[in-house]
Amino acid sequence: MRLTTQSTGAGVLDFGGIHIPKETPNDRIIALAGNPNVGKSTVFNELTGLHQHTGNWPGKTVTTACGRYRKDEENFFLVDLPGTYSLMAHSAEEEVARDFLCFAGADAAVVVADATCLERNLNLVLQVMEITPKVVLCVNLMDEAGKKKIRVDLEKLANLLGIPVVGASARSGKGLDALMDRVKALCDGAETMPLRPRYHEAVEQAVAELAPLLEAHGCPVNARWLSLRLLEGDAAVSESLRRYTGFAVSEISGFPSALEAARKTLEEAGFPQSTLKDHVATRLVERSEAVARQAVSFEKQDYAERDRKIDKILTSKATGIPIMLLLLFAALWITITGANYPSSLLAEGLFWLEEKLAKLFTMLSAPAWLSGLLVEGVYRTLAWVVSVMLPPMAIFFPLFTLLEDSGYLPRIAFNLDNYFRKACAHGKQALTMCMGFGCNAAGVIGCRIIDSPRERMIAILTNNFVPCNGRFPTLIAIITMFFAGAFTGAFQSVISTLLLTSVIVLGVAATMLVSKLLSKTVLKGLPSSFHLELPPYRRPQIGKVIVRSIFDRTLFVLSRAVAVAAPAGLVLWVLANVHVGGASLLAHVSGFLDPFARLFGLDGIILMAFILGFPANEIVVPVMIMGYMAKGALLELDSLAELHSLLAANGWTWLTAVCVMLLCLMHWPCGTTCLTIKKETQSAKWTLAAFFLPTAVGLLLCFVIANTARLLGLA
Amino acid sequence: MRTDAVSLNRLPVGKKGRVLHLDADDASRRRLLDLGLVVGTEVESLYKSPSGNPVAYFVRGAVIALRDDVAGGILVALS
Incomplete structure (x- = not known):
């Protein structure tokens, strides 16, 4: 090796x-x-x-x-x-x-x-x-x-x-x-004189007996260090030593008995293995303290005063949680308001280009199916992903990164820990949940910070209950069209933000409830002990973060759009334009899904869009639009208002919108996340659980809400 | 038992104490030692989370939050 x-x-x-x-x-x-x-x-x-x-x-x-x-x-x-x-x-x-x-x-x-x-x-x-x-x-x-x-x-x-x-x-x-x-x-060979802490005389004596024996047999690591670990009874180190270097301490003649004798002498001197471990750890800490005392000076005794003040505001009983919600609100408000302008600009530009492209195809007298496939299928889906999905993603992500870089996320974990403790989950699950806002696959990888396998599994299985960056724009678009449309001006974005914040709070609540449910059933157990470091606040490098993460996100979304949205658009166009038995394949598929989807307040096209959106959540709305447009309702579509009328013409009510948002919040993780879960859990069974758990919760909620509303005659 | 000794979770916010004794299972004990919570270390109770559990402590230049059960196993002498 x-x-x-x-x-x-x-x-x-x-x-x-x-x-x-x-x-x-x-x-x-x-x-x-x-x-x-x-x-x-x-x-x-x-x-x-x-x-x-x-x-x-x-x-x-x-x-x-x-x-x-x-x-x-x-x-x-x-x-x-x-x-x-x-x-x-x-x-x-x-x-x-x-x-x-x-x-x-x-x-x-x-x-x-x-x-x-x-x-x-x-x-x-x-x-x-x-x-x-x-x-x-x-x-x-x-x-x-x-x-x-x-x-x-x-x-x-x-x-x-x-x-x-x-x-x-x-x-x-x-x-x-x-x-x-x-x-x-x-x-190049410069020498050092590393400070090596001296331990208690009895420990030094034991080391002095063992180290020469190891050295005489060509010990490939520092013999003093190895002797200490062996005296402490560290089994993993002998195992690694044998695996990586082939050096087997148990095979050195006379060594096992010498080790046994040294341990016995130590025990008699008052150092049984557990005490020895404590002694070694304590000596290292004391040594560090002594060195630091000489080399570090604090000119201001209250150097951390500013951090303390900020912490008291950000984590106190009265203001901790309200400020957390306020920051979430602010980040979402900036996202929604900020995305408006670039979104409409992109839409205008891209659909202008679509017209030109269509004209070009006509000029070249390309067959209708080819221009349909490429312009209406591939290009239009791409254009939708870029204009509707990209701006909110490219705005939210840097905001999130700024919060992360400032050191605020551990404070969120600190504020929310009690809920996770009550759910018998790990306190750091709050951190992995936050990472999920950026990307659920990243959140799942982040679960590695949780040591206990039971608690890590809970965190992985529930990560998808918070909407990732790729699902925000869908939620924003639906909220804007169906719930905030009645308001105008600045008030509209405030209402949109409030609603979006509630959707996220619902996702967080679901995370905790489902975590608790798992802790009480298939993943039974008590929360393991943990500590959480609250690092000093650091001023994030605002310019650098914004430039880098907008750039990164844009590249990421664009590359996924090309890899996923383009093929999806192609498949969709084929589905919409290949006719079998008098109806398009699309009509067959959505017709087949329709009765089932209606049970949950949805329709066949919506369910199909979510299924086709499995490779990437960003394409769900574009697929829906393509699905409805294939029925020949509208041809020009370059604003949310027109999209609203398209959806309304296809029977969408406020109830449909609510159910779509719920399903968007709670359905199967995207393909990338599923693959990541498989990799992290090394288990097909748990990957399936992670697939079906949010899906079942989402469909159940949709079912209950849709049917209650219908029974009460509300929709 | 000393009269001025309390478990860390009972150390009032703003007060300092010196670690007298650690009562924790092996894994948790090692973690606490690695963070510098050895016998004799000064710990300050900084602030409580909104629900009162966990609590943030100042230990050797770092802010560490501990849940009630862990802090309950650390005995400190009020200083």
């Missing part, structure tokens, strides 16, 4: 999920470790740019990214390890990070730390230094620390730790060149 030499002579690193084909024999492998929320990924992205790829660890839901950095004609392959607080292997992430640092044979390790919270970060630094002397400490977020008047004496820190220390502000790219200079120097 370690570095192997290929016929090219350059070699390949194949380790767990990481595969690095070296380009020259001098290429270096650098591990990047660090606590969560310290900007490690920013360091990684700034250094490697677009030269990245990710790999999954076999059998583990852990992904590591690998990227290339070039300096002076030399390649440095950086491996971005999962963010962890420790390397004691309590979770899959920690095991992956530790195994890579121990066994992959990296040339050096960079530990990224948060300058505003250095003491806590040093714990991991010391742990990495116990494994390898080739460590560079990157003290990131120096700019944030400066604002809070926290002074980090980098030189002193380097002297105390005995390793190179570099200050950086990765978001603005500062300090990263210096970082890589030090990394290169280490790779």
Whole structure:
């Protein structure tokens, strides 16, 4: 599994999920470790740019990214390890990070730390230094620390730790060149004198008995470190050691008995295994404290005053939840209002182009079926996706990213945790739920942050109850046409936003109820203990975020439109124009679905649109429109008002609109999300459950509402 | 038992205490130690969430929210 030499002579690193084909024999492998929320990924992205790829660890839901950095004609392959607080292997992430640092044979390790919270970060630094002397400490977020008047004496820190220390502000790219200079120097053989915490005399004695035995037999990792882990009774480390290096401690003659004897002596000295673990952990924390006390000074004792004040407003009993709703409202209002203008502009432009295209086809005297297929089928569906769906998506996504970057999402989790606890679910499910607003597939991958398999499954199964970015525009369009249309001006967008906010609150309520239902039935269990870090607020890089995420979203929507909407338009046009037995295929299909759909307050076309929308939710409305237009109702359609009359002409009432919104909120996850669920759960059974659960809830709600309204004579 | 010792979840908001003892299952115990909650560590109760559970604490420069059951297992001496 370690570095192997290929016929090219350059070699390949194949380790767990990481595969690095070296380009020259001098290429270096650098591990990047660090606590969560310290900007490690920013360091990684700034250094490697677009030269990245990710790999999954076999059998583990852990992904590591690998990227290339070039300096002076030399390649440095950086491996971005999962963010962890420790390397004691309590979770899959920690095991992956530790195994890579121990066994992959990296040339050096960079530990990224948060300058505003250095003491806590040093714990991991010391742990990495116990494994390898080739460590560079990157003290990131120096700019944030400066604002809070926290002074980090980098030189002193380097002297105390005995390793190179570099200050950086990765978001603005500062300090990263210096970082890589030090990394290169280490790779070229620069020496370090890593500080290694001394433990209790009895522990040191036991280590002194074991380490030489290991060293004498060619121990491939630091013998002191390994001795400590073996004394602690860490079974996973011997297992990994054997798997990655073939070094089996149990086969060293005399070692098992020596280990047994050392453990016994330790126990007699007052260090049974559990006490020993506590002692080691405590010593590391105390050591970090001692180093931090010397190297870090707080010029303002109340440096976190501003964060405290903000937190008190954003999480208090009186204002916490109202402000959360208000922020949601604001984000949606900006989305709805902001999307209006670009939407109508795009529609005008694209439909103007459609006319020209149609004329061009006529000029070329192309057959009617060809121009129908390409212009009315493919082009028109594309045009609808771009004009109706793109603007809200491209506006909401950056707003969401700004909230995420500012550090607000953990506060949402903090505010909502009680509800998740009552549902016997994990507190971090609030975070994965929030990620679902951006994209449900991303939300499902995000569920990896939940350690307990039971609670992770609940979070995965319920992620689809919040509408993703691709479903917002559908909801917005329907609300605008059927419920806010009666109002005019600014008031209209306020009403639209209020209604959309309620739909989302309904989705959140459904998430909690269904989570509870699962906890009480198929996924029985108590909530596991957890902690949630509330990181300092950071001013997001507004310009950068907006530009990048609008660009990313636009590209993403456009590429999906080409990949999914275009073929769907094609299929639809064929369905609408191939006639069998006197009626189009479309009429057959929707006619077949119709009686079933009517039970739920829908119609055949709507249900068909949702089914055809399986590859991507963005195409549901365009497919509906195509479906109705194929019946020959309207030909020109470039505004929501005209769409409203098209729908009304096809029998839509307020009840249809309500049921469509409910179904949009609660139906099967899109194709990408289903594939992701399959990948994450490794189970067809649970993927099916994730498919049918929201569908059943949605259809049930539609059924109840439609039939109640009909019985009461309301519709 | 010391008279000024309380479990962390009973530490009033705005007050500080020093950890005396951790009572938690193995996995949860390791997590707390990794976060720096070792015996002798000063902890400040910062604020409650809207429902009163969880509560945010200041531990070694970081803000960590703990649910009632976990904080209930941490004994602190009021300081």
